Amino acid sequence: ALACTVHQGPYEELRHAYSALLGWIEANGYRIAGPDREVYLVGPERGRDPARYVTELQVPVERV
Numbered sequence: 531a532l533a534c535t536v537h538q539g540p541y542e543e544l545r546h547a548y549s550a551l552l553g554w555i556e557a558n559g560y561r562i563a564g565p566d567r568e569v570y571l572v573g574p575e576r577g578r579d580p581a582r583y584v585t586e587l588q589v590p591v592e593r594v
Contacts, residue, residue, distance in 0.1 A: 531560075531563075531590070531592065532588045532589065532590055532591065533551060533554060533555050533560060533588075533589045533591045534551075534586060534587060535547055535550065535551045535554075535586070536571075536584060536585070536587075537584070537585045537586075537587060538581075538582070538583065538584050539581055539583060540581065540583060541583065541585070544568070544585060544587070547585075548566075551587055551589060552589075555589065559593060559594050560591040560592065560593060560594065561592060561594050562589055562590065562591060563590045563591055563592040565590075566587065566588060566589045566590075567588040567589075568585055568586070568587055568588075569585065569586040569588065570583075570584075570585055571584040571585065571586055572584040573585075
């Protein structure tokens with residue numbers, strides 16, 4: 531199983547999305563079961579505003 535969230539904004543702000551996702555994992559009786567992944571759905575391109583970046587965070591989980 532995966533716990534996932536989507537973050538829109540600069541990479542420097544991903545820590546906020548990770549914090550929320552890890553809080554959800556703990557609050558809902560799961561634990562991390564493997565390495566996390568970042569999927570860059572909309573990333574840097576010439577002239578693109580970092581506020582428009584879209585990154586999906588995926589963390590494998592298992593029930594405690």
